Every structure is written in structure tokens, then in C-alpha cells.
Amino acid sequence: MATDVETRIDTKLNVGAKIPFKWVIPFIVIGAILPFFLGGYATFQGTLIMIYAIAILGLNLLTGFNGQFSLGHSAFYAIGAYTAAILVYHLDWPVYAAIPIGGVVCFVAGFLFGLPALRLEGLYLALATFALGVSIPQILKSSHLEGLTGGVQGLDVFRPKVPAFLVENFGLTMDQWWYLIAFVVMLLMFWIAWNLINSRTGRAMMAIRDNPIAARSMGVNASLYKSLTFGVSAFYTGIAGAIAAIVIEFVAPDSFTFQLSILLFIGMVVGGTGSIWGAVFGGFFILTVPNFAEEISTGLSYAIFGIILILVIYVMPSGFAGLVNLLRVRIKNML
């Protein structure tokens, strides 16, 4: 039975092998102390990488673990961002509370979008989500919603000061403070995804990806899980969008074009479809590589980005996570 997402079988890979927690700790420690060694701009970039990683993980839950395509995740990113911005700008909500609300609104939007999308598979779902992705910037600009969204101008979001005791005791800057918030949120989201994937629900999600007919005959309610996964995926992307709105202190329709959907998609594939932590590399890739290509040649930046992309896919056909897994197995076999 063919699935819509490429099924890459790795003969050397044991899928039951879990990463021991002691291996994760050093990465958490390094991630936490990094902003104290980086400059302000690099810290800000690190924050954006983590925001992208959360969004990519959301897309990956949908595509990598459930086998549904989306070219419209920029829409959920936008909905998350605008929800947060509207709550803060119009209703004076505290920015911290606006983040989870952005996620919840997206969960509802994703679940509702997932219901009609149940009838669409593979390429057709890609087209339907594409339609969602391209329509959102225009809807946000629409004169009917201008009072709420600020139209083409967008909305400003002002961040509150860093809590005083952190400034006094640690000299924490605004960039460092929001880096740490994004870091904690990212870890939390990764932990939730990890538990989800290793639960009965997660197994049902993956069974639908591998063989929807067989999954149904095991008693899995495929329709419900596909819609729910759409909701959860949108929730992740919405959280990312909400944090982005606050960190960048501004939302405008043109930040959420269809191109963002494609970038998230690239990040997912490059990081490793079906990998949780690969999303961090995916975020790193989509933030840094386009800038790097721009530095080489402004006029040909897309061509250079394209070449880099092809090379990366050639070298790491299962994404960064797949490469690391392969190296791990090689080293293990050598020892």
C-alpha cells in the first residue's frame, strides 16, 4: 500500500532505540548558556531558529508522522501571530498569555480545516492547503478586517520589560530573555511531541501514515485522528507564530506569504521527515542558508540556495536526523 509521503526504509536502523536522557542533557545545557556568549544579534537569530523549529515540528507531526501534506502552514503561523498581536494590541493582554491562546486558536482552525480535508489525499490535499496558504495574506489585508488586523500596515506589538530581578541579578537583556522563553517553550513542545509519538495515539497516527486501510481494520478511527493531527500540527505552528509576533514586535500580512510554507516544508525535509529533534536543524537551515546565499550573490541568491538545497538532499537523503542516525550506527558497528 503506497503512502503519500516517501517511505524511506533504513535497514540498519532500529526504530525502538530511544535516545538516552543523559545524551540530551548536554544539549539542553549548551542551549541554555549560549545566549550569554553570543552577541545580541546572534541571540535574536537563535530565537528565530527555535521558533522555526517549533513550527517545523508541527508540520512534521502532520507530514512525517501522519502522512498528510501541507503547503499552507504559513496560514497557521499567521493566525497564531495575528491572534497574539490582536490580543496584545487591541485588548492589552499580557504577551505571555497571548502565546498559548495563539496556539489554541490555531488548534481549532486546524481541526476545522482538517475535517473537509479528510476527503483529500496526497496531491489534492497539497493543493487545498496551498489555497489556504495563498489566501491568508490577502484576507489579512482585506478592508473588511482592517479594524482588527491593521490592514497592509499590520500591527505593532510591544514587549514588556524584562522582569527587574533578572536584570539586577543577571544583567539579562531583552534578547536573552526572549531567547530563554523560546528555548523553554521549544523544549516543552518537543517533550510533548515525544510523548505523543510514543503513546497509543502516536502509534495510531503513524499506522495511518503507513497503511490507512490496515489501520482502520485495527480499529483506528482514521478520520478523527487525521483531523486531530491537523489541529495539533496547527497548534504547534500557531505557538511559533505567536512567539514570532512578540519577538519581532510587529505583524504584517507580507510576513506570512506562501513562501513561508515552502520554507517550513524545506526545513522539515532537511531536518528529517519523521524526526522530532531534526526540526532544530531544519530551523537553522531555513534561517541561515537563504542569508548565506544572499551574501554570496544578491542577484543569484535563489539559484545558490537551490544548489545548496540539492547538495544537502543528495548528501543527506533522510535529512540531518537520518544522517546522524546512520553515523551513530556506523560508529556502534565499528566499536
Add this chain to the structure above:
Amino acid sequence: MSQLLDVKGLEASYGPTKVLHGLDFSLEQGGVTTILGANGAGKTTTLRAISGMVTRKGAIQLEGAELTTLQTADITRKGIAHVPEGRGTFVRMSAEDNLRLGAYSRSDKAGIAEDVERVYGYFPILKQRRNQQAGTLSGGEAQMLAVGRALMLRPRLLLLDEPSFGLAPLIVQELFEILKRINVEEGVSMLLVEQNASLALELADHAYLLETGNIVISGTSESILENETVRRSYLGY
């Protein structure tokens, strides 16, 4: 013996194309029944009709309870496990996770763990492969996994769709011996669809011959083995 499944006037169609034209048959409690027939006769469709995966009309009763009004997931919960055509394992998941999926509609954790071991008892090779991706298993191992996964439901009725397909003769022999053991030791009733008629008649005690969506011959395995038409068309001697 009492009847487990009673099928009357079963029709099934894919879109506008009708495939089954009113089948009547029944399965005995604890028995093994086989449906023989050429390609395109409607064997797979019959199994799919029972587990609710195609549009169907007529009556399918499991000990008096009507199944045609139920969804696949609910039919599964009634204890009907389907080993689909082409095995249908979850290729990117580990072998053991495949087994756990088979017990998806159960919630007794201890019982599930016990049954995983029970399946490993029948198929020791799967224990060695427990953490391997199901897509990397050999054809025989994958078929064993598909049968093992179905057993995780603790089924009353096992629907087997061409379990011998694409397997080496020795593996087929081994697999069918285990199926026999499962039938005898656990009392699981089976409905077996096979192209390999002699193999199927060896395991089964009852048989139906299906031709273009109609049952043309039925009877005990012995009587079918002696039937001229079956012998010439399906056994080849």
C-alpha cells in the same frame, strides 16, 4: 457445531461496479473455511465486505448481531481480525509496535504485554526482529507479523487474505502449520482466501468456490477435493 457467521444475499460494489452478486454462506464456530476462486472472482472483496471496507448490501450476522450497519472499527471490536492482502504491515514502525497496533482496540495493558509474548511464542523470529522496522522484514516474516498483529486482537474470527502470496514453499508450509495450531489451540475460527487451492483445502474443513461474484460450489473440503470442476480448474490434475 453452531454457526459463528451467517451471510445472506451479500452484494458489494466499488463505485458503480458490482463485484459480489448475492452470496450466501456460513462459517462454523471454531472451523476453518476457505473461499477458492480465480483472480477477480471477488474473494478479497468478500473479506472486505465482512470487515466493512467496501459498500455492501445484504445481511452479515455474527452470532445473530448484524454487522452491515457497523463501521470497520466497530466490527474489529466485535473480534473480527483482518490480515489484509499484501500483508499491510506498518512499514516504518517497529515489529513490536505493529503488534501493539493490533491490540489498539483493547485497553488491558497486562493482557496486551502477555499477548505480545504469546505471538512471539508462535513466531520466535519476530522476537529477534522486534525493534526492526517492519519494512525491512522478509516476505515470510512480514506475513507472520501480519498474522501476529491480527492475533493481538484476541479475535474470534480471523480473515486471511492470501497468506501464501509470494512466499517460498517451505515458509508457506511453516506458516500454515502455525495457522492450524492457532485454530486448534486457541479455537480461533478462520476464513481463508487462497489461490493455492490444494494448500487451502488441507487446512480448511469447509470450502466455497467463487466465480465472478457468485458461489458456484460449496461443501466439505473432502467433497470439494473430489469435485471434477475444482480438480481440473483449480488443482490441475
